[in-house]
Amino acid sequence: MTLGLFLTQVLNGLQLGILLFLLAAGLTLVFGIMNFVNLAHGSLYMMGAYFAAAAFGYTGSFLLAGAFAIPATMVLGIIVERVALTHLYRRDHLDQVLATFGLILFFNELVRMIWGPASVYMNAPEVLTGTVELFGLRYPAYRFAIIGVGLSVALGLYLLIHRTRMGMLIRAGATHPEIVSALGVNVRGLNTLVFSLGAGLAGLAGLMAGPIVSVQSGMGEPILILTLVVIVTGGIGSIRGAFYGALIVGVVDTIGRAFLPTLLREVMERSLAQAAGPAIASILIYLVMAVVLALRPQGLFPVKHG
Amino acid sequence: MNSGGTRSALSTWSRHWGAREIFGVLLLGGLALVPVISAAIGQPYYVTLFTRIVIYALAALGLNLILGYGAMVSFGHALYLGIGVYAVGILSFHGVNNGFAHLGAALGAGAVVAVVIGIVCLRTSGMAFIMITLAFAQMFYFLAVSLKQYGGDDGLPIAARSDFGVFSLASNTTLYYFAFILLLVCLLFFRRLVDARFGMVLRGCRSNERRMAALGFPTLRYRLTAYVISALVCVVAGVLLANLSKFASPSTMAWQTSGELIVMIVLGGMGTLIGPVAGATALLLLEEFLAGLTQHWMIILGPLIVLIVLVAKKGLYGYVSEWAAHRAKAIR
Numbered sequence: 355m356t357l358g359l360f361l362t363q364v365l366n367g368l369q370l371g372i373l374l375f376l377l378a379a380g381l382t383l384v385f386g387i388m389n390f391v392n393l394a395h396g397s398l399y400m401m402g403a404y405f406a407a408a409a410f411g412y413t414g415s416f417l418l419a420g421a422f423a424i425p426a427t428m429v430l431g432i433i434v435e436r437v438a439l440t441h442l443y444r445r446d447h448l449d450q451v452l453a454t455f456g457l458i459l460f461f462n463e464l465v466r467m468i469w470g471p472a473s474v475y476m477n478a479p480e481v482l483t484g485t486v487e488l489f490g491l492r493y494p495a496y497r498f499a500i501i502g503v504g505l506s507v508a509l510g511l512y513l514l515i516h517r518t519r520m521g522m523l524i525r526a527g528a529t530h531p532e533i534v535s536a537l538g539v540n541v542r543g544l545n546t547l548v549f550s551l552g553a554g555l556a557g558l559a560g561l562m563a564g565p566i567v568s569v570q571s572g573m574g575e576p577i578l579i580l581t582l583v584v585i586v587t588g589g590i591g592s593i594r595g596a597f598y599g600a601l602i603v604g605v606v607d608t609i610g611r612a613f614l615p616t617l618l619r620e621v622m623e624r625s626l627a628q629a630a631g632p633a634i635a636s637i638l639i640y641l642v643m644a645v646v647l648a649l650r651p652q653g654l655f656p657v658k659h660g
Numbered sequence: 661m662n663s664g665g666t667r668s669a670l671s672t673w674s675r676h677w678g679a680r681e682i683f684g685v686l687l688l689g690g691l692a693l694v695p696v697i698s699a700a701i702g703q704p705y706y707v708t709l710f711t712r713i714v715i716y717a718l719a720a721l722g723l724n725l726i727l728g729y730g731a732m733v734s735f736g737h738a739l740y741l742g743i744g745v746y747a748v749g750i751l752s753f754h755g756v757n758n759g760f761a762h763l764g765a766a767l768g769a770g771a772v773v774a775v776v777i778g779i780v781c782l783r784t785s786g787m788a789f790i791m792i793t794l795a796f797a798q799m800f801y802f803l804a805v806s807l808k809q810y811g812g813d814d815g816l817p818i819a820a821r822s823d824f825g826v827f828s829l830a831s832n833t834t835l836y837y838f839a840f841i842l843l844l845v846c847l848l849f850f851r852r853l854v855d856a857r858f859g860m861v862l863r864g865c866r867s868n869e870r871r872m873a874a875l876g877f878p879t880l881r882y883r884l885t886a887y888v889i890s891a892l893v894c895v896v897a898g899v900l901l902a903n904l905s906k907f908a909s910p911s912t913m914a915w916q917t918s919g920e921l922i923v924m925i926v927l928g929g930m931g932t933l934i935g936p937v938a939g940a941t942a943l944l945l946l947e948e949f950l951a952g953l954t955q956h957w958m959i960i961l962g963p964l965i966v967l968i969v970l971v972a973k974k975g976l977y978g979y980v981s982e983w984a985a986h987r988a989k990a991i992r
Contacts, residue, residue, distance in 0.1 A: 391787055438966050445969075447787050448733045452926060453969040455919040460962030467956050579798050579915065582791040590788060633806040640799035644780050647792060651783040 358491050363612045364605060369497045371604025372504030376559035377577060378584040378596035379511060380552025386528045386591030386657065387548050388443055393454035394434065395581070396574025397461035398553050402427040402560025403569045404465050407476040410564070416479035419564075424557045431553025435546055443545070458575065466571045473568035500562050507555065508597055515593060524548060528591065528657070580607075583639055587646050589653025598655060603639050610638035679984030683977065684934040687941065688847075691840060695833045707832045708904070713944045714839045715900045720924040720936035721846055722893025727922065728931030729854055730886050731866040732782075735790045735918050736797030739777075740891045742913035743770045744898020746804060749816040749908025759822030759829065762899055770895035771888060773800075778887040782880060785869075797918055804910040815909030822903055829903050839900045843937070846893055850933055853889075862886050923965055929975030938976045 381395045406423035410416065434457065442450050477483075478496040485492045515521035526534045527544055535541045567573065580603060585591075588599025615631025622630070646654060691714060698706035719741055726732040747766035756762075777796050784792055810816050821829040829835045853859050861882045864872045873879045902908055911917075920943065928939020946964075950957035974982065 385787065391790070438970070441970055447790060448727075448922070448926070449969050449973070451733065451735065451790055452919075452922060453966045455923070456962045456965030456969070458962070459916075459958045459965070463956050463958035463962065467959065575915070579794060583795050586784075586788055586791045586795065629809065632808075633803055636802040636806045637799045640795055643792070643795060647783060647788075648780055651788070653788075 360613075361491055362493060363609055365493055365497065365501070366612075367605035367608035368601065369500050369604070370608055371601040372501050373559055373563055374577070374580055374584050374604055375504055375597055375600035376507060376555050376562070377581045378588070378600050379507070379593055380555040381581055382585045382588075382591055382593060382596045383524070383548055384552045385585070387524055387531075388545050390439065390443055391447055391450050391454070392439070392552075393451060393578065394457040394461065395552065395556055396578030397458050398427055398431055398434075398556035398574075399560045399563075399577065400465065400569075400571070400574035401430055401461060402557030403564045403567075403573065404469060404474065404560075405557070406561040406564045407474040407569045408469075410476040411474075416477070416565075419476065420558075420561050423561045424554050427557025427560065428550045428554040431556075432546060432550050435549045439549075440542075440545070461574075462571045469571075471571065473570040475569065476564045478565040496565060500566075503558070503562060507558070511593060520547070580639070583643050585653075587643050587653060589656035592653070592655050592657045595653055595655035595657075599653075602642070602654075606642055607639045610635040614638070679987075680934075680977070680981045683938075683980045687934060687938055688844070691843075691937075691941075695836055704832065707836050709944070709948060711832070711836045711839055711900075711904050713941050714836065714843050715897050715904060716921070716924065716944060717937040717940035718839065718843045718846060718900070719894045719897035720921050720928070720940045721843070721850065721933075722890045722897065723921050724925045724930065724932075724936045725850060725853075725862075725890040725893070726883075726886050727925055728935070729859060729866060730862045730883060732883065732887065733790050733922070734781075734793040734887075734890075735915070735922065736793035736795075737891070737894050737921055738913045738915065738917035739797035739800045740770055740774065740894035741898040741901060741917065742797075742800060742804060742910070743773060744895040744900075745902040745908045745912050746810070746816075746898075747895075748822065748899055748902035749818050750810055752818050752820065753810060753816060757820050757823045759824035762822045763896070766895050766899050767892055770892050774888045774891035775884070778884045778891075782883055782887065794915055794918065797913060797915060801910055801913040801915075804913060811908070813910065815907055815911070818902055818906045818908060821906065822899070835900070835903055842896060842900070847933060847937070854933070858882065858885070923968075925975075926973075927968055927975055929977030932975075932977050932981075935975050935977040942976060 377395060377399055380398075381392060384390055384392050384395075402423050405426045406419040409422040410419040413419065438453060438457065439450075442453055478499075482496040482499050484495050486495045486498050513521075515524060523534065523539055523544055527539075527541060527548075531541060534544075563577075584599040584603050585596055586599075587603065588595025588597070611632075614635040615627065618627040618631045618634070621627075650656075691710065694710040695707050698704060698710075719737065722740075723734060723737045726734060744766045747769055748762045751757075751762055751765055777793075781789055781792050781796070804810075805813050821835065823829070827834060827838075829838060854863070861872060861877050861879075864875075864877070865879050865883055869879050869883075898912070901912065924939035924943050925936050926939070927943055928937065929935025947957065947961065950960050954960075972979075
């Protein structure tokens with residue numbers, strides 16, 4: 355195992371973590387402020403990827419694809435929110451889970467009807483197709499770009515939530531919705547705003563993931579479940595928790611898959627290691643989540659109330 | 661309350677109970693006659709379809725013990741179906757076809773897994789509980805996918821159905837009645853259970869767990885026991901499912917299955933005994949009907965689920981009892 359290979363895998367892990375963060379931030383914001391769990395968040399990510407791939411197919415430009423996909427996903431998010439979800443804010447979590455489960459079935463079938471069952475592909479922008487050399491390590495430029503975009507989004511969200519009036523309302527709305535409403539703030543509008551922000555982030559994640567995964571029906575669910583692991587590990591409703599949780603999950607999952615089988619071969623018999631290695635690697639993040647919850651049921655970075 | 665009021669309340673109650681009872685008897689009686697009817701009309705396929713329905717009804721009934729009576733929304737009960745399926749698959753892969761061995765291994769493995777997962781999951785509640793149960797089911801899904809020696813992603817064909825010595829499940833009709841009798845046994849058992857002290861404590865925890873704890877009940881122990889019982893019922897359903905499809909596939913543990921189980925419960929009527937049975941029957945028949953209409957049937961089912969949640973929260977059985985109560989009031 356060389357240091358270079360290890361660093362490459364760490365970067366891969368960071369890149370997965372950053373993608374997870376884009377989704378987890380939206381999900382956890384919506385949960386934190388509206389007490390609403392949106393399983394269809396993965397579907398918004400999928401729709402974002404399809405919008406981007408479709409626009410890319412027409413124009414051949416990654417930037418135009420992004421300029422179309424992100425607003426389109428936001429508009430779709432607002433439509434879904436206004437038509438179905440807004441009736442569910444005051445209902446219990448079971449209803450929210452079920453209704454958004456129904457939405458997932460709908461969207462998966464919708465893209466299968468429009469774009470067919472086969473995967474759709476899109477390319478990374480021309481300027482980012484090469485590799486970048488960093489301390490003697492060659493790494494694909496596009497994956498660096500994902501990390502860069504994700505970190506800027508994280509910074510932007512931090513500034514938005516802690517330094518602007520809207521962020522103040524979001525924070526206040528998460529802890530004291532009645533008082534915020536009594537002070538004359540349009541809470542319904544605020545909800546829609548937050549929801550479309552989350553949808554936009556999901557669309558961005560779909561756009562960024564487009565060139566490196568196969569865009570297909572059902573692509574949202576595996577990453578949605580990883581996102582749920584992220585926000586449970588990080589602490590539900592906390593953006594900071596989503597950020598660190600996403601990085602932990604991304605790195606642990608990638609490193610585990612890359613090196614655990616080799617490591618096990620050092621300590622146990624070859625045939626046993628070959629069987630157990632991939633099995634343990636694939637459930638590693640769930641074990642991490644179980645340990646975190648067993649020690650801190652509220653997650654690693656819970657929201658501080660009051 | 662005066663004695664006249666008591667009497668009329670009692671008669672309302674008994675008439676109400678009567679209508680609900682008729683609904684249950686009709687549903688179960690209909691299910692009991694399925695093999696006879698399908699033989700009479702020469703459509704043996706219906707036996708297979710309804711075996712699936714009875715098996716999912718059993719699983720939904722199990723999940724409803726914690727979801728309906730305990731307010732623990734487990735989004736991961738497909739995991740226990742999968743344990744049952746894989747217990748049969750792995751044992752018959754190694755040449756063991758004895759049904760008691762299948763059931764014993766499945767229940768043993770299921771109990772161990774359910775206790776461990778239950779202890780971790782029950783530390784959380786509400787939203788986190790939903791997500792963590794989902795994550796655990798997903799963990800076992802990936803575990804099954806990574807088991808290359810047992811088929812991995814492609815699944816594992818099962819050579820023969822379970823053999824219980826005195827009878828074998830080889831015939832479709834035997835399998836159907838075996839599943840149906842297990843469903844009846846489970847219904848009777850739950851009927852006693854939910855009105856027993858255990859069930860009352862569980863329902864108390866549903867309303868206010870802190871108060872139950874303050875009354876001195878070890879609530880975690882009660883909830884964990886309910887979780888394990890509910891998991892084991894799903895394990896048994898999994899054993900039956902493996903016998904029906906003669907195939908062990910990771911897709912049994914896919915999270916869509918967990919979602920469908922919840923849809924069945926809500927569609928039929930949450931926190932009622934016969935509700936999940938009605939819901940499983942209705943949902944699977946609906947899926948069958950829609951799949952006959954169009955290849956893209958999920959595009960109809962999805963919004964339908966949203967609609968059910970938005971407007972028909974009480975479920976089929978809930979409406980039957982409401983209608984009965986309403987009628988009883990009108991007559992009086």
